[in-house]
Amino acid sequence: MKTFVPHYYSNFKCIAGECRHSCCIGWEIDIDPLSLKKYNSIKTPFGKKIRDNMDFQDGGACFRLNDDERCPFLNEQKLCDIILNLGEDYLCDICTDHPRFRNFYSDRTETGLGLCCEEACRIILSDSRSFTLISDCENGESLTEDEQDFLCRRDLVFNLVDNSDSVFNAIRKINEMYQINPFELDLHTAFDFYSSLEMLDISWRDKLNTLKNPQTAQPDNTAERAFLNLYKYFLFRHLSADNFYGGLNFAEISVKLIWAICERTDFSFENICEIARMYSSEIEYSDENTDKVTEFAEG
Numbered sequence: 001m002k003t004f005v006p007h008y009y010s011n012f013k014c015i016a017g018e019c020r021h022s023c024c025i026g027w028e029i030d031i032d033p034l035s036l037k038k039y040n041s042i043k044t045p046f047g048k049k050i051r052d053n054m055d056f057q058d059g060g061a062c063f064r065l066n067d068d069e070r071c072p073f074l075n076e077q078k079l080c081d082i083i084l085n086l087g088e089d090y091l092c093d094i095c096t097d098h099p100r101f102r103n104f105y106s107d108r109t110e111t112g113l114g115l116c117c118e119e120a121c122r123i124i125l126s127d128s129r130s131f132t133l134i135s136d137c138e139n140g141e142s143l144t145e146d147e148q149d150f151l152c153r154r155d156l157v158f159n160l161v162d163n164s165d166s167v168f169n170a171i172r173k174i175n176e177m178y179q180i181n182p183f184e185l186d187l188h189t190a191f192d193f194y195s196s197l198e199m200l201d202i203s204w205r206d207k208l209n210t211l212k213n214p215q216t217a218q219p220d221n222t223a224e225r226a227f228l229n230l231y232k233y234f235l236f237r238h239l240s241a242d243n244f245y246g247g248l249n250f251a252e253i254s255v256k257l258i259w260a261i262c263e264r265t266d267f268s269f270e271n272i273c274e275i276a277r278m279y280s281s282e283i284e285y286s287d288e289n290t291d292k293v294t295e296f297a298e299g
Contacts, residue, residue: 002108002141004133006236008123009111015119017078021277023098023117024071024080026200031061035092046085101237107142108135112236115280121273124233125226130162131236150241157235157248167227167259171252180248183297185256187211193296194257197282197289204282207275210264223267230276231255237284249297250290254279 031039031054039050053072055064063071073081082090099117103110110133113120143151157174164170175182191211199205219227234251258275265271283289 002135002137002139004108004110004135006112007129007132007134008127009113009134011123012113012120016080019078019118021118022074022078024074024078024095026069028065029063029071029092030094031063032093035090036061038090042086046081050082103237103240105147106144110236112233114237114284115230115233115276116285118273118277121277121280125229125273125276126269127229128225131158131232146241150239150244153244154235154239157239158232161228161232161235164228166224167231167255170228170231171255174248175252178245178248180245183249183252183256185253185260187260190257190260197292198286200282200285201278204278207261207265207278210261213264215263217263217266219262219267222269223262223272226269226272227255227259230258230272238290243294246294246298250294253293253297254283 039047039054041047042050050073053064054061063073066072071080075081075084080091080095088096099114099120101112101114103112113124115121115124156177160173160177161167161170164173172182174180188211191208194208195205231251234254235247238250239247258272258279261275262272265275283293
């Protein structure tokens with residue numbers, strides 16, 4: 001099995017205490033069986049502290065969050081006490097892996113960085129290169145015909161986006177290529193729809209409320225580049241052989257929704273990153289929300 005990652009993948013490193021939106025706050029932290037075995041074997045006071053902060057349910061284990069939804073091992077400096085006391089090898093899988101996601105094929109795995117992490121978001125949206133996947137192996141692959149056909153079609157899509165001067169021109173060209181009717185974003189309908197979805201952070205509703213405001217901001221070249229990168233990210237994460245058109249529709253509506261919010265707030269790079277990060281957290285990390293957005297985009 002060969003592994004492929006985007007060309008910017010190796011630039012990522014957790015910024016730990018500098019992070020404004022810690023993944024150790026507000027997220028349920030499941031403990032995988034191997035990590036659970038490690039934690040049960042630690043015969044020290046800190047090992048007891050780990051075990052005292054576990055909950056067991058549905059045959060699995062997780063860390064018991066504090067009243068403020070913080071992981072019990074996130075200290076006041078926003079650093080992980082497990083790492084400080086035991087080292088990174090003692091992190092459970094979900095903490096080690098975040099914010100990565102994976103797409104699987106018969107003879108390859110593609111690993112990407114998720115936008116819900118502010119540092120990953122900064123790296124992805126500020127990128128200045130054409131989208132390229134890098135492999136850890138130079139040998140050929142044994143892919144099915146459907147997979148080969150999909151990867152060829154996806155390469156065409158990425159090349160088209162990389163050679164477009166704006167995200168809306170890229171969307172238009174791809175829709176024309178695949179004879180897809182463009183998604184017309186009605187802001188009132190979009191507000192009602194996105195407000196109806198399961199919500200992780202109540203402040204996301206404040207962002208959605210800006211859709212009721214008049215358009216006041218205009219993008220510059222930096223914003224255009226960020227949105228082209230945003231579009232490529234959604235395409236990379238959501239396109240698949242089984243859901244090619246659904247992935248195109250998801251990417252289009254997601255870009256247009258984030259663009260509409262920025263039009264009514266501002267197009268600074270920092271704001272684009274923040275809206276994209278929140279969108280990813282609210283939508284991409286809920287299979288139900290992702291499916292509903294895809295269905296909404298398909299009409």
